[in-house]
Amino acid sequence: MEATPGTAQVTGHGVSTSVVPADHPGINELFALLAYGEVAAFYRLTEEARMSPDLRGRINMARMAAAEMGHYELLRSTLDQRGVDALPAMVRYAPALEQYHRLTTPSTWLEALVKTYVGDAMAADLYLAIAGSLPVDVADVVRSVLAETVHSQFVVAEVVTAVNASGRQRSRLALWARRLLGEAVTQAQFVLAERDELVDLVMAGGGLAQVTDLFDRLQRTHSERMHHLGLS
Amino acid sequence: MEATPGTAQVTGHGVSTSVVPADHPGINELFALLAYGEVAAFYRLTEEARMSPDLRGRINMARMAAAEMGHYELLRSTLDQRGVDALPAMVRYAPALEQYHRLTTPSTWLEALVKTYVGDAMAADLYLAIAGSLPVDVADVVRSVLAETVHSQFVVAEVVTAVNASGRQRSRLALWARRLLGEAVTQAQFVLAERDELVDLVMAGGGLAQVTDLFDRLQRTHSERMHHLGLS
16 A cells, blocks of 8 residues: 555544655655664663673573664665665764763663653654654555564563562662653653654644643653553 | 484585484574674673774674674574573583683784684684585575685685785794694684583484594695685
8 A cells, every 4th residue: 555645544543634756855854763772772782781680581581682683774775765874863863862862871770671662652642643644665664664563562461470579679770760751751742843844744633732632642641551560 | 405313414525425304403502602602702802992093893703703793693593493592502602612712812902803804714614614415505504604604705805915014024023824723723622522412413414434534634725715815
């Protein structure tokens, strides 16, 4: 199925929204942002994996990190096909993403696990917020790199066991997760403030309400995720 | 094509050697050794990548590291099919491999690049030394994880440029490469001294001569690789 620029498309929620043209300038920006995000996540995961108490944890993190590079390859080749050199396009997103990671450096293995899981969940939220307004082939790429949260599932059992054993651990990790969300929202707002093309892309799904909706969704789904981790 | 235990097999060099049975105990040991080697290489590459002067270098190293995890997945699932739990089987190879990396920690980005390239080359040599005596399906797995040196090709141009610009850099890196080879041989000998099943597997290709041949080959091909890197 090929998306025709400007046609309506039925999203997973059954809501019909307007589809942006395939050459919308926000699409290349989105791909570049995601590409830097994957490389940054790769290096952060491998650094944070050093806190793992055992080989199994380090291997799980390495597998997740390797999956991020698979996503990166897809984004890079997609940008390439669109005539965009990935590296110079990516670097402008380095400050926001590196700042997010700097401000959310875990101090324990459990914090690292929660960060991994929450990061994946936020990526999936971003996908849901914009998928409806993207041409089908673009939405496919975005889904491949954002909507796949299966790799972070190994986190759940370990976190649930730890917080069931310690109420103090539960409070501590719940606060940590809240902080991750806060820093992510702050950095997302910085990025949007500097990149009109991206705001335009998010708004294409339903105007300013769509932007507000993205942040509302992050808050709402955060509670669900906290519940899954035994943190609520 | 299925390999029958004990039958003769024509290797890539046209030499007919004896094939070990598929349940030879050295095969699981080899897979476990390689599995730990992949995970160790993953974490070392990502650490050494931090020395890269630019994003391009970090991305190249991350792609190589991700490929190592792809190899790990193959080894883990192969061990799984053979009824072996990978993790406990792997850890016995941790000391030798961690010791190799500890003794060959690069102090510059160029040293990191040379280490990457030489490591890949030594893995390919190991494959050539034993492939002829392995059952076909086992040899396929070993080739997939060892013989693929394409990922380290990005190293060559960067090293050649650097050593052409500086004779001092050339001497320094040539010594470094020699040290990498020496430490690898030392650790390989430790591993063989402790694992009779592995010695038995290597010797299956042609007795003790085959073991000596492995180390001779490492020396011989080392000179070729040094030439490719502009280090001879």
